Amino acid sequence: MATSSYFLLFTLLALASWQTIASDPSPLQDFCVADNSSHVLVNGFVCKDPKDVKAEDFFLAAKLDMPRDTRSNKVGSNVTLINAMRIPGLNTLGISLARIDYAPLGENPPHTHPRATEILTVLEGTLYVGFVTSNPDNKFLSKVLNKGDVFVFPEGLIHFQFNPNPYKPAVAIAALSSQNPGAITIANAVFGSKPAISDDVLAKAFQVDKKTVDWLQAQFWADNQN
Structure with missing residues (x-):
């Protein structure tokens, strides 16, 4: 009986440890600015020598306050992702950001982020959003969001956002829990x-x-x- 209890405790601890390392690893130094000139392949990016790090490594003039073009594709949306590929200083920090513009009746179609949970805030307009849980339930959870509302999409689950207004555009900002969340439409x-x-x-x-x-x-x- 005692042996079974110890085995169960060991298994639970192992699962907890696995969950801890399932997302981006925690940094072991102040920063690890991506060295985009390196040809070494690692899970992430090779670190630049700290002596060569500049403030510009943590900066991008993305002009996220400016509207994006939503007319150049059939779905009527535009996702501007700011990740470690665009800001080298994000490497190992486990976070990225996106501005999402929606035309009237535009949508960010069903997709997943295989490496990140997403938290989305509506800046302008109205959005109908939702996600589907994994097998076997495939439960659909949805909500209509207005300006200032916040919604969370759990890591890896299929989700979408749709602008139901036929006359007015919508804008949202999203934070994602990975330096490179990935997107599978x-x-x-x-x-x-x-x-x-x-x-x-x-x-x-x-x-x-x-x-x-x-x-x-x-x-x-x-x-x-x-």
Whole structure:
């Protein structure tokens, strides 16, 4: 009995430890500014010599107060992501930021961030947002957000934002718990992959005929990430 209890305790501690390291690792120094000239491949970026670090390594004139173009893609949105690729000083700090612009009736289509939880704040307009829990429940949780409202999308879950107003644009700002959260837009990944996924596979997965799959694969799947 005692052996079983010790084994259970060890297992729980191991799982807790795994959860701790499942996201971006904690920094072991004040900063690790990304050295973009290095050809060494690591999980993240190689650190620049601290003696060569400048204030500019932590700065980007992103002009996030300026509206973005939402007319250049079919979904009517524009995501401006500020991550470690754009600000080298973010390397190892486990955070990034995005401004999202929505045209009237525009949306940030269903997608996931494989490495980050997202917390979103509406700056202007109204958004209908939601996410779906994992198998087997696939519970859909949604909310209409107004200016100043905040909503959280858990790490890895499929989520979206939609501007229901046919006349006015909307703007949101999002913080993400990774220096490189990643984004997998579901429609793009499934129907716009290169090379294409077999239509036999997709027809069975979505329970439709292959002509429907072929038509979907022939569409131009716009990327709203900038």
